[in-house]
Amino acid sequence: MPDSRRPLYRLVSLDGSPHPVLDAPYESIAAAEAAASRWCERQGRSPSASEQGIGLEVQTSCGEWRTLGYPSACLLGHGDRSKKTGAP
Numbered sequence: 001m002p003d004s005r006r007p008l009y010r011l012v013s014l015d016g017s018p019h020p021v022l023d024a025p026y027e028s029i030a031a032a033e034a035a036a037s038r039w040c041e042r043q044g045r046s047p048s049a050s051e052q053g054i055g056l057e058v059q060t061s062c063g064e065w066r067t068l069g070y071p072s073a074c075l076l077g078h079g080d081r082s083k084k085t086g087a088p
Helices: 029-042
Strands: 007-011 055-059 064-071
Touching: 007 029, 007 064, 029 055
Parallel strands: none
Antiparallel strands: 007 055, 055 064
């Protein structure tokens, strides 16, 4: 990837499709994870199955998307939403 072009990140569902709520370009991993965490914290109800799992992808220099991983238990739809943890 050319040095002048910063990578873009996006949040996706577990099936690799753009996340139904959080589909937006993010300029950093931290920004994408922060958006996902804020969204998870605001959920007063259980998210639907398609919203439960969140993955993180980066756009390559040729425009393809590559999965980086699945950031934290909250983002995977597991864990106690009333308990915050600092580590992914």
